[in-house]
Amino acid sequence: MSTPQASSKVPIMSLHTFEAAGRFPSILRFATVNPPPANALARRKRLAAGVSVLSNVLLTAGKLVAFLLSGSVSVLSEALHSVGDIVASMLAYASARVSEVPADREHPYGHGKVESFAGLAEAMLLIGAGVYVGYEAIARLLNPEPIRVDIALGIILVAAVWNAFVSRYIHRVAEETDSEALRANALHLTADVFTSAGVLVALLLVRLTGNPIFDPLIALALTVWILLSGGRIAFRTYQALIDRRLPQEDIDVIVSILRRHPAVLGYHQLRTRKAGSQRHIDAHILVEDTLSLLEAHAITEEVEDLIRGELPNVVISLHTEPFRHEAAHRKREHGDEIEPTPSDR
Structure with missing residues (x-):
């Protein structure tokens, strides 16, 4: 029996009885649920990408203010992460529009891979931000500096809660539209929620103990998280760019239809x-x-x-x-x- 991708054996299915008059097969119809229209999915992708851009611009401005007021390297990591989020959101929005352009003479397979390139670019931004934050954290470990906590705590708390809602919305739309760029953007925003939580812990520890060493220590932990998130996004988008086969669940659907x-x-x-x-x-x-x-x-x-x-x-x-x-x-x-x-x- 054939395997999902290839086999030396040809699978055989029983042939339905042919109608005598036209010798045309009486074909069994299978109940299917039609997916949403492509234009509706495209509108959802554009809306989600637009929401992401606007949200990240507002949050980044708040985090930069928090860094300037507090001097915290962990808050700096959040601000830089959010700058990357703005670029990532803009890439997601642009790729969502370009990928909808119909196939043409020069691009007979369409422009869908633009989304994968956008996802890979987002991964590189995430990894770059992680490297920079790690560098700054090590510098602060070697030369600790006092930081001001109070205002930064409030801004980062609001940012974490807001990002939690936005990331869930973007992730839901990414799954419904099967958009690689939005999926990468959702992971980017989810990473923001966890890094914001880490920054809150760092700021609380500094406030409770008066010891600024917790700030760069938490920033280093966040660096590891950011680098791992970027690596996961890069791996998945790279697989799409080198034409890896569809997921096994999709293959199973195709094979089931062919066999039945x-x-x-x-x-x-x-x-x-x-x-x-x-x-x-x-x-x-x-x-x-x-x-x-x-x-x-x-x-x-x-x-x-x-x-x-x-x-x-x-x-x-x-x-x-x-x-x-x-x-x-x-x-x-x-x-x-x-x-x-x-x-x-």
């Missing part, structure tokens, strides 16, 4: 990849040799529609082959044996 369809006798060379939120799928499907071109084409369109009904943002290319002819060709050229189902023996 009564007119599809088998399939092979199933290949998948992702460009931004767009899924690209191509495969060879095997049908009865005696079908007319119109009948085979109708089956192909039926299968494509079923896949589109289960997975959003799909571009499908199916190559239809005559079952017995392909079986003979594979045996002659590759030595593959057709493995019949029990009902065909």
Whole structure:
């Protein structure tokens, strides 16, 4: 039986009875839930990215004021992190718009990978901010300086609570629209919530003990968190850029449709990849040799529609082959044996 991506064996499915009049297959319809329209998803992506930009501009201004008033290196880490958030949010907004541009002559596969590039850029910004904060924290460890806590505490607390709400909203939209750029942006904002919590702990410890050493110590811990978050985002977006196959759950949906369809006798060379939120799928499907071109084409369109009904943002290319002819060709050229189902023996 075929594996999800490739196999030397061609899976065989039982063929549905053909109607006598037109010899056209009576095809079973599967109940599907149609995904939201593409234009509605695009509007949601743009709105979420716009909310993220506005939110980050306001929060960054507040954190910079808190740093200037307190002199805290952990607050500085928060301010720099938020500057990165502004750039990341702007990248997410721009990529959401560019990725919607339809395919053209020079870009026949569309512009979906712009989102992955934006996600990778966000990761680099996050890693750069982490390195700088780590440098400043080590400098403060070697030369501790007194800091002023009170005003910074209030600003960072408000920032943490606000970011918690915004990051949840962005993450929800990212999952609904399958946007890599928004997903990276949501992780960026989630990291902000945790770093803000760390800064609050540092400021409280300094206030309670009077010892400024807690400020750079917490900043170093935040550096590790920022670098790990940036690394996770970079790895995921890199996988999309080098055309890693779709997640296993998506593969399972495709394979299930191919195996259950009564007119599809088998399939092979199933290949998948992702460009931004767009899924690209191509495969060879095997049908009865005696079908007319119109009948085979109708089956192909039926299968494509079923896949589109289960997975959003799909571009499908199916190559239809005559079952017995392909079986003979594979045996002659590759030595593959057709493995019949029990009902065909």
